[in-house]
Amino acid sequence: MTAHAPGATPRHYLMCEPTHYTVSYRINPWMDPQRVTDTDLAVRQWRTLRDTYLELGHTVETIDPIPGLPDMVYAANGATVVDGVVYSARFRYPERAAEGPAYQKWFADRGFVTHTAEQVNEGEGDLLVVGDLILAGTGFRSDRASHAELQELVGRPVISLELVDDRYYHLDTALAVLSSDPASPQVAYYPPAFSAGSRAVLERLFPDAVVATDDDAAALGLNAVSDGLHVVVAPRATHLAGELRRRGYTPIPVDTSELLKGGGGAKCCTLEIRR
Numbered sequence: 001m002t003a004h005a006p007g008a009t010p011r012h013y014l015m016c017e018p019t020h021y022t023v024s025y026r027i028n029p030w031m032d033p034q035r036v037t038d039t040d041l042a043v044r045q046w047r048t049l050r051d052t053y054l055e056l057g058h059t060v061e062t063i064d065p066i067p068g069l070p071d072m073v074y075a076a077n078g079a080t081v082v083d084g085v086v087y088s089a090r091f092r093y094p095e096r097a098a099e100g101p102a103y104q105k106w107f108a109d110r111g112f113v114t115h116t117a118e119q120v121n122e123g124e125g126d127l128l129v130v131g132d133l134i135l136a137g138t139g140f141r142s143d144r145a146s147h148a149e150l151q152e153l154v155g156r157p158v159i160s161l162e163l164v165d166d167r168y169y170h171l172d173t174a175l176a177v178l179s180s181d182p183a184s185p186q187v188a189y190y191p192p193a194f195s196a197g198s199r200a201v202l203e204r205l206f207p208d209a210v211v212a213t214d215d216d217a218a219a220l221g222l223n224a225v226s227d228g229l230h231v232v233v234a235p236r237a238t239h240l241a242g243e244l245r246r247r248g249y250t251p252i253p254v255d256t257s258e259l260l261k262g263g264g265g266a267k268c269c270t271l272e273i274r275r
């Protein structure tokens with residue numbers, strides 16, 4: 001029997017409006033600084049994403065965008081928040097380095113206990129909570145040592161997964177958490193983005209996971225946001241949407257095509273705050 005969607009739970013998200021969004025450097029294969037970006041369109045798409053969460057009954061807070069940080073819209077990279085503890089991001093590339101302290105300050109100003117990371121990690125881009133576990137990507141951005149640092153900080157098992165395809169440079173571009181319910185954790189993922197050993201780990205942990213196709217992955221369909229029932233997903237990931245429906249999830253297509261030029265989708269724009 002195939003595991004079924006457990007049901008929606010209210011979520012608390014942090015987002016950053018793409019006021020200063022553009023593609024002015026290249027740190028992943030999706031980014032082409034020669035290509036024109038339309039900041040107004042990015043803002044409209046982002047607002048639709050935010051409004052979608054609000055309509056689903058979730059809470060959305062925002063952090064002020066900072067001029068000169070065009071990737072700050074990808075809030076998922078800003079930190080990892082587990083059980084109310086904030087593990088700060090420490091970015092791989094200098095272009096994004098200032099985002100880590102900016103997000104950390106946002107949390108500290110609101111009374112969160114924050115921990116300044118010693119190891120390179122790009123927040124929820126690579127660190128995904130699934131039930132009691134944390135799945136952790138490495139290979140392109142976050143260092144493996146950050147996985148151990150996070151495990152020690154939050155006392156949850158952190159499972160390292162090796163990414164091998166540079167188009168899927170963050171774990172959240174290759175794997176989506178569908179259910180974080182400890183009783184029925186579930187994910188969708190794109191096997192070719194992982195090393196053979198990591199694929200075997202995923203098969204063991206999630207024997208009936210949703211397996212994405214090349215087209216689903218290329219549309220960044222796995223950069224999806226689930227509340228346990230509704231899954232906000234790129235409209236072009238049609239096979240993935242069908243698989244989600246078959247398992248009782250409700251796919252909610254939201255177009256973030258302008259933000260795809262920077263190499264991100266819905267999940268990249270969404271940092272989950274777990275109290």
Ligand code: ARG
Pocket residue numbers: 027028031071074076077096124125170172173262263264265267268269
């Ligand atoms: N241009 C950004 C970068 O390369 C995109 C980040 C996307 N975020 C994510 N959570 N995958 O760092």
